[in-house]
Amino acid sequence: MAFEDRLRQSLASRATDVEPDPATWDRVQSRIRRGRILRAALAGAGGLAVVALAFVMVPALTNRTIEFEPAAPPAVQPTEPTAMPSPSPTAPPTEPYAPTRPATPGVVNHVDVYFTREGAECGEDTVAHQRTVEGAGVLRGALAHLLLGPTPQEQGDGARTVFPEGIGDVLNDVTITDGVARIDFAYFADRMQVTSCTTMALLAQLDATATQFPSVSRAIYSFDGSVKDFYLAFELAPPDSDEPGAPAAVRQKAEQIRLAAEAGSYRRLEALMPEDFSCTFSDQPEPCRPYWRDLERRGEDPLGTLADLLTRPATRDGDSDMWVWPAAWAEPGAQYNGPRTGIAADGTWRYYVAEPGG
Amino acid sequence: MKTVAVSRADSPHSGDFASVYAAHHAEALRLAYLLCGDRHRAEDAVAEAFVKTYRRMQRGGVDQPRAYVRRVVINEVNSRFRRLLLERREAAKRSADDRGERTAADQLADHDEVFAALRALPERQRTVVVLRYYEDLTEKAIAEAMHISVGTVKSTLHRALQRLREVLGEEVA
Numbered sequence: 001m002a003f004e005d006r007l008r009q010s011l012a013s014r015a016t017d018v019e020p021d022p023a024t025w026d027r028v029q030s031r032i033r034r035g036r037i038l039r040a041a042l043a044g045a046g047g048l049a050v051v052a053l054a055f056v057m058v059p060a061l062t063n064r065t066i067e068f069e070p071a072a073p074p075a076v077q078p079t080e081p082t083a084m085p086s087p088s089p090t091a092p093p094t095e096p097y098a099p100t101r102p103a104t105p106g107v108v109n110h111v112d113v114y115f116t117r118e119g120a121e122c123g124e125d126t127v128a129h130q131r132t133v134e135g136a137g138v139l140r141g142a143l144a145h146l147l148l149g150p151t152p153q154e155q156g157d158g159a160r161t162v163f164p165e166g167i168g169d170v171l172n173d174v175t176i177t178d179g180v181a182r183i184d185f186a187y188f189a190d191r192m193q194v195t196s197c198t199t200m201a202l203l204a205q206l207d208a209t210a211t212q213f214p215s216v217s218r219a220i221y222s223f224d225g226s227v228k229d230f231y232l233a234f235e236l237a238p239p240d241s242d243e244p245g246a247p248a249a250v251r252q253k254a255e256q257i258r259l260a261a262e263a264g265s266y267r268r269l270e271a272l273m274p275e276d277f278s279c280t281f282s283d284q285p286e287p288c289r290p291y292w293r294d295l296e297r298r299g300e301d302p303l304g305t306l307a308d309l310l311t312r313p314a315t316r317d318g319d320s321d322m323w324v325w326p327a328a329w330a331e332p333g334a335q336y337n338g339p340r341t342g343i344a345a346d347g348t349w350r351y352y353v354a355e356p357g358g
Numbered sequence: 359m360k361t362v363a364v365s366r367a368d369s370p371h372s373g374d375f376a377s378v379y380a381a382h383h384a385e386a387l388r389l390a391y392l393l394c395g396d397r398h399r400a401e402d403a404v405a406e407a408f409v410k411t412y413r414r415m416q417r418g419g420v421d422q423p424r425a426y427v428r429r430v431v432i433n434e435v436n437s438r439f440r441r442l443l444l445e446r447r448e449a450a451k452r453s454a455d456d457r458g459e460r461t462a463a464d465q466l467a468d469h470d471e472v473f474a475a476l477r478a479l480p481e482r483q484r485t486v487v488v489l490r491y492y493e494d495l496t497e498k499a500i501a502e503a504m505h506i507s508v509g510t511v512k513s514t515l516h517r518a519l520q521r522l523r524e525v526l527g528e529e530v531a
Contacts, residue, residue: 003519003528004491010472011492015388018397024387025379027405032412262506264513296521301480 109133111142114208115150118158122197123204128212129154139181139213140174146209147171162201164191172224181210181219189223189233199234246314246323249347254325257341257349258310261303266292269303278351288352295354302354305339314343321345375412378423383408385424386431392488393435395477403434410434428493429503436481475525483518486511 112128129150133141148168150159173184183206192198210219220239223229227239246254253272260268266289279288292302315327322342324330329340341352386407390400407430411420420426476484482504489500497515501508522528 003523003526006472007476007487007491007522010470010476011392011488014470014473015392015492018387018391018400020384020387021401024383024401024405024408027401028379028408028412031405031409263510264517296480301482304480304482 107135109135109138109141111138111145112209112212113142113146114205115154115159115161116201116205118160121160121162121201123162123201126204126208127159128208129159137174139176139183139210139216140171142209142212143171143174143183143206144168146205162192162198162205164188167191176215181216182222183210183219184222184225185230187223187229187233194234199236202234246316246343247345247347250314250323250343250345253343253347253349254310254314257343258307261307261310264303266303272349274348274350277349278353280353292354302339305354306341306352309339309341317342322350375415378411378415378420378427379408382424382427386427389428389488389493390431390435392476392492393432393485395473399435404431407431407434425499425503432485432489432503436485471526472522475522478525479518479521483514483521486514487518487522490515 109132111131111133113131114126114128116123117125117127131142131145133145135141146161147163147170149161149163149165167188170186170188171183172186173182175182206221207219210216220227221230223233231239245251257269257272260272270289273288277288279291295302309325312326314323314325315330316322317324317330321344323345324340324342326338326340328338339352339354342350344350383404386404387400390403390407391397394400394403407427410430411423411427414420414426476487479487485504486500489495489503490497495503497508497511500511504511506514
């Protein structure tokens, strides 16, 4: 039997090991409702700390039975309610229930704002509540409504928010570029208790509200213009893509390396390495090609991992002249020790460590 | 409280989505299983793939659902983040039920030396082999599904077959 036929036969035989599980349809439906929490962790903030937070949250989610409410009918919502609800069930109303910076008059748009639910205050399941926004600034309008919290009626129905009361005026600026919404707030982290739970809920509410619009694939937040301040206030790593751009020499070398790795060409990669290139940080450096070949035999994919790393933005490693991938490797005091690579500002490829610990 | 189908704003597409799911679920599950070798991981990846397909359909439709679902399944199975999350999740579940355990079929699969050799391949090589010899895709279609060049498909497939032949004691062509 020809080798390719043997392959085909084995694959076809093994494929029959699995039969579709009818329960998967229910899982799909459930995830459509509750999956926002994971997207918030992985796409919204993008930092290692957020991923770590997701690790903590996901097992908790899977051990819980969650029921989902029937689809809400397109109920008529008050255009601009006249009474401000308290953002939390116990807080008294303090200001008018309307965004402090209403969108310019014009077309009335229906938008969703996302609140948590009673019993799921860590943001495991955000629920959409409809609002109306006048004019083109729908994202700004939706965020302004989000900050104001649920109405008393919604609170009575179990809606909750993690945002502190009285912050209806903290939304400074909203811009959308290339699918990325940049949302700037006046500092408010000192007005709420910051825990892993409240942080998760805050990102879940913000990300779900921001990414409901087709023009927004993810959102980056800042306090008074500083992305770093926002994420550090909630003990998160800043998102990769907000790091300053790497020099042209770094970007060009990174692209050459990525293409060589993508093509699986050790020869082309070796041509890009200086003599003192490091592929391990052990005391006795090994030649790279045999080391990577050995990793491949163990089922790893060092060249694919390298190509994947280099599709992400470069991050400057502290004050050094080194630009590194991923961003987590450059975080002060970070525990990350996974695959990483670095290129000096002059375009010299310095190292690529392909396995944890290196 | 009643558990219901996909909720808000899905009415224009819910029927379409159900059709896409019915038409491609089984195929997607088998592809995922061949890529990762674990039925629970496969089910999880396929569920997530259909969630993404649903969201994509809500944003404006999918021209070629079969190709789209296949592409998302490949991404899901091979996602490093996802793999780590699932490992963590399954570790947490292991003490509570049997979802982290390997079934008799999984163990039987290990005795299929071709399949075992396939599972030992690096992820990218394994994906190319499965798409070529199970899905019968052309090199061009594989390149589109994996977002890589046709040249990379050829070189990856060449290295994968070479490795499989070595492991299985076949003569290298």
